[in-house]
Amino acid sequence: MRAAAQDIAVACGVAEKTVLNHWSRRAEWPEGKRAGLGGRLTWAVEDLPASLVFRGQGVTVRDDVRLHLARAATQSSAAIATVAHKIQLSHDVDEAVQRRIQERGMSAAARLVGKAKQRLDARTEVLGAYRGFRATSGLPHHRALPLFAQEYQEGRIQVGDATRTQIAGVSTRTLQRWISEVQHEGLDRLGGRYRGRKGKAKIDIVAGMREVVVGLVVHTPHVRPAHIEQVLQARFAPDDVPSLRTIERWLARWKLEHKQVHTALANPDQWKNQYMVAMGDASTAATGLNALWELDSTPGDVMLLDGRHAVIGVVDVWSRRLKLLVSRTSKATAVAAVTRRALLDWGVPTQAKTDNGSDYRSHYYTRVLAAVGVDQEFCPPFQPWHKPHIERAFGSFSRDLVELLAGYLGHSVAERKGIEARRSFADRLMSRGETLEIKMTVEEFQAFCDRWVEDVYHHNRHEGIDTTPHDKALGWGGEVRRIADERALDLLLAEAPDGGGLRTVQKKGIKVDGGWYIAPELGLSVGQQVRVLYDETDIGAVYAYAATDEAFLCKAVCPERSGLGIDRAAIAAEGKALQRKRVQEEKARLKEVAKAAKVEDVAAEILAHRAATNPKIAPYPAPSTPHTTPALQAAGQAARVGMAAPESGLTEQQKQDLAQQQRVLAQRRQEPAAPVTDGDTAQGRFARWHRLNSLDKATLSENDAKWVATYPKTPEYKAQNAMAAALLRRQA
Template sequence: MELLTAHQIAAFLLVSKRSIQLKAKAEAWPYTEVKGRGGKVRKYALVELPAHVCVQVQQAMIQDNQSPAAQSGKGYLAVNEQSDRLNQQLATELKHQNLKQLAGLENIPPKASAKIYLLNAAKEFVSANSLPKVLGFDLFSERYNQGLLDIPAEHKSLIPSVSRITLLRWQKTVDQKGIAGLAVKIKRSGKSIIDSDPELSDFCIAMIYQYPHVKATQVKEGLIARFYSQGKAIPAETTIREWLTRWKRDNSALYTKMANPDAWKNKYMSAMGKMDENIKRINQLWEFDSTPSDVMLVDGRHSLIGIIDVFTRRSKVVIHPTSDSTGICLVIRKAILDWGIPEIARTDNGKDYTSIQITSVFDALDIKHETTRPFSGEEKPYIERFFKTFSHDLAELLTGYIGHNVSERQAIEARKTFAQRLLAKQGGDKSAVDINMTAQQLQEFVDNWIDNRYHHKPHSNIGNKTPFELFAASRDQIKVIKDERLLDVMLQPVPTNRGLRTVGKEGIKLSGGFYIAPELGAIVGSEVLCKWDPKNVGRIYVFNRMNNEFICVAVDHEIQSAGMTRQDVAHHAKRSQAAETSRQLKELKKTAKSVNVSDIANEVLSHYSEQNKALATLPKQSVEHTNVITQSAIKALDSKPVTTYSDEQLSEFERRRKQLSDETAAANINPVPLFNNPQDKAMYHKKQRLNNQLSDVDALWLNTWELQNRALSARLDDLLTEMNAAPAALTQLQKQ
């Protein structure tokens, strides 16, 4: 505790010693008398002085401090004061400049006049009701927005609503730029710091190219890391943000290309001319594509495999579990039987459309196969458009619809009630949609939609005619296959190695067997093309490798008589595999049971215990370890508990028990709360002090804490003042 004499206090406060002595006597300052020169001297504890005197003395002591740290702090404060004076001077000059600009205006903008009027009205509202500024602005804005204040209509129409943040921003503008700051909007001129420095500009452009969604904060961090050591001026974050916004606006097409190539295709990619301008007849060009269905089925999610005749816009679709060679052959068969054979088939370059089976089908039917470039859906736009038309039409109304994208799927999931989510967590149905449609039902729906809606709906790109009208009006000749069996043969899957086999002297070796026919004797050593018979795995169709002419039907007599299809063979193979696997597992289980390794861990430990049993060590020389603690512990162990107490001890026990009982009762009447931190405790005691409920012990703790945390204590005091002032202000408003 620091003690000061009246002389020292007077020196700090720049008054006479006599003034301090009279003031201390009048206000009864507590003091301590200590021996000094000439007798006893009164000294006053700094912490016990009145608050205003204590603060002034402490400030004077800080100013008189001559330590290096204090001198550094004073220098820092001096620089800050100089900076503040310079900022104030610049603000004054800016206000004068704005006033000159305002004077040059013929009429003040109406909205600026409305801002000035509302800001003055808000200040008068705060002053009239003796409110803190923040609370007053809050109440003013609330009443203004509710139309409870008498504000001229012309101002209300220009500024329909206002908030506390807006009023504070206007006030800050007035403080920095004067009232003219609300009316004069300064236009920037010249280049920004980024545009004026090619290195900074190139760096920012490189950041956008590498990271299209980069933020201004991240660009600033990169600039600091790259250029701060070079002494370059780093632009502010707001400057970078404005530059990024302006660059993206001026280079919107380029930025979209980098950030979202698909969106660039839809919005900016050149679409001059027409992709079908050279298509003049039916079946000249078919476009193929596949897409996952937006409808979940009972047997899982399936894919839509589609074909569109570009000239007439007629379409065919097959619902298949996945987009593979089998599904594509099914839709080809369906389209050829109804429309005939196309001249050109355009597909993407996916492995399902470039497989051996599909390319062999196109070769066999003399169909030219064109593939698009990777990720170039715009090269087959008509089938893409067909799928979009279907998915955004009645398909959205089907049970099991799951949305076109992730966001729509999440929206559908959000429709779940709390009960549905709870059931899902408990193992119930986790789907937010009803799933009761099969693949066959979806196929029937798609065929019905195409035949009765899509084919009879006018298309703007074909002169507002319908696909049915174009097909009916056409007189073009079409190539057809009259024998359906021939088409089935051509669409059958081929064996491995693209279906190519060399005819040996024993026949054609395939899948572990030999397929023979009399016609093969004449072409031993020649390479032929083989296709499976769809109804009997023991038969294959053999074609000439060079011109695809049919040669013969070769037979494997060992399996032909079984009359099984390839699906039957696959089914029997699976059953045979399952039976063999089950037999092997049973044998393994029997072997494991006979060997019995369930307790192998303990068996291993027992083995090592047996090995180490014969090992022993020679006895070591030892000495007993003793110290004060061990000796005390021995005494404690040897002592016997006291079983009887004297009357004096019993009386002391009773007194202590009564004291504890009284303390417990007092604690129940005035319980002391538990505090998370010293700030909460200080706030609690400050509230008690306002109500004169603070004990001496708590008052001493609070005084000590306030001396150690002056800034935080002042903030808490201001908060308490506002809390106490707010109810009184609200009462005055209610009276009005």
């Protein structure tokens, strides 16, 4: 379909000469054709501009001409309506296509890097300066365009230094091309069409080089291109190694194409926040109030006026209620303290999901949860997304912390005004190893945490529950398990001495931290192992529980530490009485068992059994010769004293020798022990002990006998004995 100047003038409401003398000379106006020699000048309607500015007002050209030609062709209202619908449909399609082009262009522009990004930024700034120039001057496009190009060429258009360096001058035609490219191809077209041959770089061509570079990136996500170049120079031929600039471009393109994977390698936390799929609902396990709690500690620390501290939190997943505790360190007792506050204020939960750290896995804390009937679930190490609710609560707290306590922050942060700087500072509390400096005491900061939780957090609407934590908890109509005896809870939360609190009850009681703790009931457990817990209100008292079933045994006191004037002797006497009674009862019971088993004649039963089973073969007597010594003869004579016996048969000389031996033995018993002087050696004393120990104890003096009995208990004897044993093993 073609239109003449008259048709265009009538459709747009202007004079025909305006179309012929002005519009047709504009840059965006298409070339016309004449129908033969001397014919009228006509234009294809599809090539006409969609709109243009005339006398400061926008004029729709193409659609108005189409509508006019339709009316001229037929007066039928149906035909006119059909054409109007087609025009509207075409207009809508054009808008949709244009919108998609712009969206695609902006998305592609965001991915540009290097020189393409520099060209895009420079050309975008120039076009922005042109739009401002045209709006200020009020000139139409065909007049403003060449004037702007001249002004820019002469340096009277203000742009950034980087843009001026990139684009020293620009022509009218270049500006018109840039505008057309943005409109029809998208914003990224301003970056240019300078495309390298993808997959044709040396890194991709040389065998094994790509694998080496990718391996370096995987091993060290932040590896520098210069380091990659050094590795390639060491492994490949010089002619095969690409330039440093080529490596930089290849690495930038690889990171862009594998953005998610590289982020996961370089910064797992950032990957989790930006890319990790979160289509499920972590709250489904919380079916009611106190069904599930989450506990954790902030990864970063808070540096207060009185030292470094950590913030420990617990959240009820169903209601999103929160409690925070400021502690000097995140240890088991501090975790138990925030748990105690929640137990008393909220009730007893069914399950607690905790971190996998040592403070949450300690025997003390696991014992506390087990004692109050709470199932504990550990999250896998270094996977905080398994407890997202407490993590999100910490995030809200850290962000509000910076906004509400700006006057208490360290000077390096208080001077920062940018939102991004404040957000970066707030992230310190959620980053392991970082420290957040706040000029407050621990009491002041704890009071701030409590007020923030009760007055701000509990009254903010949460998207996950579609209400506030305060209203959510109030709306619960079910049962809440509560601990009625607060003192009993305090006892369960009491800290145990070292070794998990395990102690063996001795005759003197239970020894804890150098003191002896006693109670009459301990007499029944002497020799048994018990578990001991401190009494947090009395340094002179502990509580003893059975180590096997955790049954309560007694409260034991240390009279020297209690300050209550307790009589240790009276307690000892009562303990002995209880012990004696228990032992007597146990002995009586055991005697009844023995009587029922009829074991009094068991020796006769054993002899009868062996006699019946042993073979009845008399052994042939072995040849023997009589053996005697003077000592044996003397001993035999002493044994027969007072008995009617025949003459000893000893000669006179033998009798004299025996008498002399008896006098020597008597004299030796009266002699003092051989002194052990400083000049004696360890080896000498060790040999002397063996010599004396081999003698009859009855022949030793009282001092020697005492020394022989005590010397084996000395370190010297133990050392000499160990060396002698080692020497024997080597000789063997």
